[in-house]
Amino acid sequence: MILKLPLIVLLASLVNLRAEDAAWKSKPVPEWTADDAQQVLTDSPWTRTVTPTVDRQSQDRQPGSGGGRRGGIGIGGVGFPGGMGRRGGYPGGGYPGGGYPGGGGSGRTDDGGNRREAGPPPSLKVRWESALPVREAELKARDTNAPTLAEGQYAIAVYGVPGRMVDSDTKSLADQLKKAATLKRDGKKDLKPSSVEVLRREDGPVILYQFPRTKEITQPDRRVEFDAHIGRLQFAQSFYLEDMVYLGKLEL
Numbered sequence: 421m422i423l424k425l426p427l428i429v430l431l432a433s434l435v436n437l438r439a440e441d442a443a444w445k446s447k448p449v450p451e452w453t454a455d456d457a458q459q460v461l462t463d464s465p466w467t468r469t470v471t472p473t474v475d476r477q478s479q480d481r482q483p484g485s486g487g488g489r490r491g492g493i494g495i496g497g498v499g500f501p502g503g504m505g506r507r508g509g510y511p512g513g514g515y516p517g518g519g520y521p522g523g524g525g526s527g528r529t530d531d532g533g534n535r536r537e538a539g540p541p542p543s544l545k546v547r548w549e550s551a552l553p554v555r556e557a558e559l560k561a562r563d564t565n566a567p568t569l570a571e572g573q574y575a576i577a578v579y580g581v582p583g584r585m586v587d588s589d590t591k592s593l594a595d596q597l598k599k600a601a602t603l604k605r606d607g608k609k610d611l612k613p614s615s616v617e618v619l620r621r622e623d624g625p626v627i628l629y630q631f632p633r634t635k636e637i638t639q640p641d642r643r644v645e646f647d648a649h650i651g652r653l654q655f656a657q658s659f660y661l662e663d664m665v666y667l668g669k670l671e672l
Contacts, residue, residue: 461547466547545580551671577626600650601648637672
């Protein structure tokens with residue numbers, strides 16, 4: 421037997437589910453639960469998951485990738501090209517032959533010189549680190565490794581970068597990353613990072629990008645896109661300002 425519920429009941433159920441999913445939005449921080457804090461840090465308007473693609477042109481320039489020309493710093497098999505080139509990722513995050521961008525289009529070689537396939541690209545978490553709800557959620561979650569932020573800066577942190585992509589020369593790596601990141605707004609000049617730090621953590625490196633607040637981002641901007649290259653990986657993640665409001669105030 422099929423029960424036919426009135427449309428209004430179904431809509432009310434959906435609204436209730438949505439309200440429960442974002443219960444933290446209507447509560448002051450002292451009333452947040454551990455689950456509320458975790459949701460802010462993992463799946464909220466300030467925290468998004470992105471699967472990067474590979475920059476096809478920069479891959480061709482890497483030693484061992486068939487390009488024949490050395491282009492920059494090789495870091496854990498995922499190099500930093502001398503020039504970032506045009507954006508040329510593969511649809512759906514795939515790579516030629518199923519390989520990961522670590523030494524040729526279809527994977528890397530093992531110790532015996534045999535070609536082996538690499539795994540899929542990593543999922544990265546892109547978090548608007550300077551937003552008040554994020555900082556409060558880190559305190560609630562007792563995250564002692566939360567990045568230290570400079571005053572007067574917007575900060576975005578990228579989590580989930582494979583450790584093999586970071587060597588001992590983190591300053592050179594940070595310099596490369598700084599040149600290859602922007603915050604974009606429709607109809608306005610792109611914002612470039614004032615600083616980039618590569619932070620070592622037990623659970624993997626964190627890359628912290630900071631942008632000056634002198635170029636204020638306001639709700640009429642509607643959408644901000646964070647665009648970055650990390651080695652051969654590239655991604656662009658949009659943040660929608662109308663959703664980044666907590667207790668009536670835009671929080672960035």
